[in-house]
Amino acid sequence: MNVTPIRRALVPGLAALALVLTACGSDDSDGNGNGGTGDGNGLDTSVTGEVIVDGSSTVYPMTSTAGQLMKAEGSSIEVSVGESGTGGGFEKFCVGDTDISDASRPIKDDEEVPVCEENGIEFTELLVATDALTVAVHPDLAVDCLTVDELVALFGPKSTATNWQDINPDFPDEKITGFIPGTDSGTYDYMAADVVGDESETLRNDFESSEDDNVLVQGISGTEGAVGFFGYSYYEENADTLKAVAIDSGAGCVEPSAETAQDGTYTPLARPLFIYVNNKSYTEEPAVAEFTDYYIANLADIAEGALFIPLNDEDYAATQEALAGISG
Numbered sequence: 001m002n003v004t005p006i007r008r009a010l011v012p013g014l015a016a017l018a019l020v021l022t023a024c025g026s027d028d029s030d031g032n033g034n035g036g037t038g039d040g041n042g043l044d045t046s047v048t049g050e051v052i053v054d055g056s057s058t059v060y061p062m063t064s065t066a067g068q069l070m071k072a073e074g075s076s077i078e079v080s081v082g083e084s085g086t087g088g089g090f091e092k093f094c095v096g097d098t099d100i101s102d103a104s105r106p107i108k109d110d111e112e113v114p115v116c117e118e119n120g121i122e123f124t125e126l127l128v129a130t131d132a133l134t135v136a137v138h139p140d141l142a143v144d145c146l147t148v149d150e151l152v153a154l155f156g157p158k159s160t161a162t163n164w165q166d167i168n169p170d171f172p173d174e175k176i177t178g179f180i181p182g183t184d185s186g187t188y189d190y191m192a193a194d195v196v197g198d199e200s201e202t203l204r205n206d207f208e209s210s211e212d213d214n215v216l217v218q219g220i221s222g223t224e225g226a227v228g229f230f231g232y233s234y235y236e237e238n239a240d241t242l243k244a245v246a247i248d249s250g251a252g253c254v255e256p257s258a259e260t261a262q263d264g265t266y267t268p269l270a271r272p273l274f275i276y277v278n279n280k281s282y283t284e285e286p287a288v289a290e291f292t293d294y295y296i297a298n299l300a301d302i303a304e305g306a307l308f309i310p311l312n313d314e315d316y317a318a319t320q321e322a323l324a325g326i327s328g
Helices: 005-024 060-072 086-093 112-118 148-155 186-196 213-221 232-237 258-262 279-284 286-297 299-305 313-326
Strands: 050-055 078-081 100-103 123-132 134-137 145-147 177-181 208-210 226-230 246-248 270-278
Touching: 050 060, 050 086, 050 286, 060 078, 060 100, 060 286, 060 299, 086 100, 086 112, 086 186, 086 270, 100 286, 123 232, 123 258, 123 279, 123 286, 123 299, 123 313, 134 213, 134 232, 145 148, 148 177, 148 186, 148 246, 177 186, 177 213, 186 226, 208 213, 213 226, 213 232, 258 270, 270 279, 270 286, 279 286, 279 313, 286 299, 286 313, 299 313
Parallel strands: 050 078, 050 100, 145 246, 177 208, 177 226
Antiparallel strands: 100 270, 123 270, 134 226
């Protein structure tokens, strides 16, 4: 399993979390109708096989954590998790190369769904967490809050701003250097389509880009005047070297947090995160079903263990219902 250097910090606590999950479970079922012969979470440790996952770098640590927790609880299932970006993940998923696709945006009805249909890939969308897409700057930059209009002026495809005073004359007289996700990233797509809202669904092309959020973190933290954006968990892990910018969508400046993402005040940057499951893989490959069932049964603990924002009760019930629908 791939674990990026920054993400290695998650691993030491996984065994402890696995013990908590086991202690809290019952010996009968995982709550999704999957009785298990293993631990109290319904994990059947006799199941073997491989699960291939790729997609969003934002969702990567959560899915990776789920696989590592299973391993810590005694599972022999090998879970391979890549992070080629949401778009890159769907390219593989829709031709049958992966069992599960991590996504930080919904699948595109006009581009990606037809490819899945052409290749006979039927899938189920499962909401797994909420994210507070975070705009971060170099810690010494005296910019604490941005309006949505300023976000457009900063990241929009028509932007010509090269100095922070081009965005707002009250901002510092300092050069803007940008580090943003690559175009295969669902995080890029979300900022372009749902925040900037330009018809081209693109962002300015003179900022450095990467599908690896760790590269963005390092670029912003190491460059004076720098700005970028990524999932909340990447900021939370690196809060000692970055500064998160509050967002004003008309009701005052609101900082990114679990609470503001869940209560709807962190707009328009609170967003849903998903996994997409190949229905055939789920129904015909026990390892895929075992991993997916475990993932959803322990979703809140996995989200918190990977520094994500858990679903509220209503959204979690909808995810459980969608999972149950795969096998009828």
